[in-house]
Amino acid sequence: MPSLLFYLFALITLGFGLMVVLARNPVTSALSLAMSFVGLAALFISLDAFFIGTIQILVYAGAVMVLFLFIIMLLDIKAESDRKTNVAAIVGAIVLGSVLAVQIATVSAVHHQSDLTLNEAALNLVAAGNQMAATDKDLPTISKDLKAGILPDTKLMGLALFKQYGFHLQVMGLLLMVGTVGVVVLSKRDKEVAQ
Amino acid sequence: MITLSHYLIVSGILFALGLAGVVARRNIIIIYMCLEMMLSAANLTLVAFSRFHVLAGLPDYSAQALVFFTITVAAAEVAVGLAIIVALYRSKQSVEVESVTKLQG
Numbered sequence: 001m002p003s004l005l006f007y008l009f010a011l012i013t014l015g016f017g018l019m020v021v022l023a024r025n026p027v028t029s030a031l032s033l034a035m036s037f038v039g040l041a042a043l044f045i046s047l048d049a050f051f052i053g054t055i056q057i058l059v060y061a062g063a064v065m066v067l068f069l070f071i072i073m074l075l076d077i078k079a080e081s082d083r084k085t086n087v088a089a090i091v092g093a094i095v096l097g098s099v100l101a102v103q104i105a106t107v108s109a110v111h112h113q114s115d116l117t118l119n120e121a122a123l124n125l126v127a128a129g130n131q132m133a134a135t136d137k138d139l140p141t142i143s144k145d146l147k148a149g150i151l152p153d154t155k156l157m158g159l160a161l162f163k164q165y166g167f168h169l170q171v172m173g174l175l176l177m178v179g180t181v182g183v184v185v186l187s188k189r190d191k192e193v194a195q
Numbered sequence: 196m197i198t199l200s201h202y203l204i205v206s207g208i209l210f211a212l213g214l215a216g217v218v219a220r221r222n223i224i225i226i227y228m229c230l231e232m233m234l235s236a237a238n239l240t241l242v243a244f245s246r247f248h249v250l251a252g253l254p255d256y257s258a259q260a261l262v263f264f265t266i267t268v269a270a271a272e273v274a275v276g277l278a279i280i281v282a283l284y285r286s287k288q289s290v291e292v293e294s295v296t297k298l299q300g
Contacts, residue, residue: 003196013205017209017213020228020229021212021215021219021220021225026224026225040209040239044239047242047246048246049259052242052259055263055266056238056266060235063270064270067273067274068227071224071281075284086221089219092219093219094219096218097212101207101211103207104204104207104208105207108200108204111203113199114200117196117197118196118246118247121248122249123249123252124249126252131251157260157263160256161260164257172267175267175271176271179275182275186275186278
């Protein structure tokens with residue numbers, strides 16, 4: 001049953017991904033990309049990454065795609081006409097894409113852990129909980145969850161982010177602020193050009 | 196059963212689709228969406244490796260922290276990129292790549 005769900009969501013991700021590339025109308029592309037991201041979020045959740053799956057839906061399928069649709073509708077972009085189809089670019093894209101796909105498939109086939117299944121790489125939550133209870137006495141909630149057999153994904157994510165990657169997180173905050181300022185500067189209409 | 200290579204192949208095909216879209220399409224907004232698809236394919240690889248690399252009974256959360264940062268960078272990149280596209284549309288009245296050839300010489 002889980003393998004059936006994997007194939008279903010992989011098909012959703014890749015099928016709508018193909019629609020993004022093939023669709024003539026930009027609105028169709030944007031909505032297909034949103035669906036593709038929903039399928040990808042389901043694949044993340046099948047890998048026990050609940051937090052990443054949730055922010056994939058919230059940030060990508062929610063915020064980013066709304067921004068794309070907003071810009072498409074604001075600029076009123078029409079579908080591409082068939083007349084100007086660039087055959088060389090399309091052939092190049094197909095060749096480049098298939099070469100890359102074959103390359104990645106070959107590399108993943110010879111990777112030493114590529115035959116590992118999810119059952120073989122099982123998580124040992126109780127042992128991790130006991131270990132965490134022994135080493136980290138300040139964090140009883142995580143070890144309590146782990147001992148009860150629950151994976152507290154968001155709590156562990158927060159622990160990794162704030163304990164190991166605190167500086168990186170602050171750099172990300174700075175990046176978001178620089179991005180906001182950059183968008184304001186770019187969107188400001190130049191007075192001399194406007195006149 | 197589903198193995199690590201299943202996830203890697205799905206991610207590889209998704210990346211290849213995005214790459215093909217970037218090369219073949221002429222609409223800048225669709226090129227941008229294909230770039231987002233390629234970033235997401237890389238995220239899928241990272242999450243797959245994180246889950247299959249079990250550290251002390253838990254997934255490797257360093258990889259998932261990297262995915263979190265990638266998603267943040269992608270969101271900031273989309274905001275700045277779309278602002279550039281809007282500014283470009285203001286001066287060229289078009290979002291086709293053929294309308295921007297000033298640097299071609």
